[in-house]
Amino acid sequence: MKIQEKYTDKELIDKVLNKENEMFELIIRRNNPYLYRIGRMYHFSHEDTQDLMQDTYIEVFIHLHQFENRSSFRTWISKIMLNQCYRKTQKWHSKHMESLENNTQVFDNLHDRETAHNVMNKELNSVIEKSLLNIPEDYRTAFTLREINGLSVLETAEALEISENNVKVRVNRAKTYLRKEIEKFYVKEEIFEFNLIYCDLIINQVMNKIKEL
Known part of the structure; x- marks a missing residue:
């Protein structure tokens, strides 16, 4: 069993609230794929999505005591990420959006x-x-x-x-x-898979910022 699967969300939250800040790393690892998909479906590039994820985790850490367990933790953290994406979209509009090629014809010439x-x-x-x-x-x-x-x-x-x-x-x-x-x-x-290569990078960046809080 992976260590991040050993604890429930509630157990991890309680540990972080009890000043076991190192346990926040497990929250990050558990939620990276979900937050990454949210950022990418908003048209943000890989790099901008990582920045939004980092900002989301900092917000989550700061306001973790406000989580009331009335909805699932994934719902709560997803909503924070959605708000981050919305604010960035409103502020920067299409400037930071990733341009995409039109692949609508990809299947048209398949014959068998x-x-x-x-x-x-x-x-x-x-x-x-x-x-x-x-x-x-x-x-x-x-x-x-x-x-x-x-x-x-x-x-x-x-x-x-x-x-x-x-x-x-x-x-x-x-x-x-x-x-x-x-x-x-x-x-x-x-779909919109968050490569594990980037997982440690996000974790290091977030955990370093948390130490500065």
Whole structure:
């Protein structure tokens, strides 16, 4: 069992609140993939997303005592990341957005299952990511939280401050924007994957800032 899987969110929070600040590293490791996907689905580049993640973790650490356990911790931290993304989007608009090429024709010339399978293995993640980024923001956000980050309908509704029915509608509409070929083969854990190479970097940056607080 990985050490970050040894403790529940509540146990980790209690330890950090009891001045065991080193345990905050486990909170970071546990949530890195989820926060990374949120930043990327907002069109932010890899580098900008890492900056937003770092800012989110600092906010989480400072305000950890305010977590009341009324919703899941993942919902709470996702909402903080969403707010960070929203503020950055409002401030910088499209200046810091990553430009994407249009890959809408990627499947058009596939004539048989074998060819489709070979191309899928190489291009799947890129196609899915770019397709998701072309979905209207409201639908894309709900889809990312619900289908990729694995929040429940209720948790997604709480994070976005909308009704559960609205979550279902937005997720269903998001799916209609995705090509059938993509929907058949996507692997949610690999979409906007946060490479472990960057995990330690985020941890070191956040933990160093925490020491300065």
